[in-house]
Amino acid sequence: MAPTGPFKLVTVNTAPDRAKRLIGRVVEDVKDQYTIIHAANAASIDEVRKTVEEHQPNVLFTASMWTPEESQQIIAIAKEIVPGLKTFSLPQGLQVERGPDAVVEYIKENLPALLG
Template sequence: MPSHTRPPIRLVSVNTVPDRAKKVIGAVIDNVKDKYDIIHVGNSATIEGVKPLLESTQPPPDILFCASMWTPEEQDEIQKIAKETIPGIKTNGTPTGLHTQVGPDGIVRYLVERIDDILAQK
């Protein structure tokens, strides 16, 4: 396989504002496109929707991003659901309230700076 052919990385988000999730993740994808081919394949606006979203997404997603509107406890629960539903899925919880502090551009920077570490999770 030529080196420029990379398997796409399938990402789902958990964000109560789906349009914001699309914009922020779209910007992250754009920022890392030289390194990774990431596709945003879905968003759940509720914790209850996480498991059905993960189960219905085929092939299964590789990463789950939790947005900053969830409390640390909710983020833990979301990431636990993800790992129980799809063993080996990589997860990231954006610190609670970060969007309020730094805005969407700050969230994009935060995720771009951490994408290597997120993808390196075991």
């Protein structure tokens, strides 16, 4: 069966290199099931509107450095621009408490529900 997608992903992460690295691992691990293109990263809440307008993603991830309130704000901004956007927020502190492998696993566990 062919992979589902392509899905155009924007991440919101204050550490763009880490976002690119972690999403790269996820993309590689799930490539048999999903085609995911990491289009861009917004490094701050202020960059979200411009980044989403420019790239028109189908999926947006907020990283674990954001509080739940900040994640909600980011998602609200993004959905104003792309109303049907699929969004996913990593639990606050996941990267710090459990490391990058836990982040990759958490995303992979939740992808079927998100992209299915």
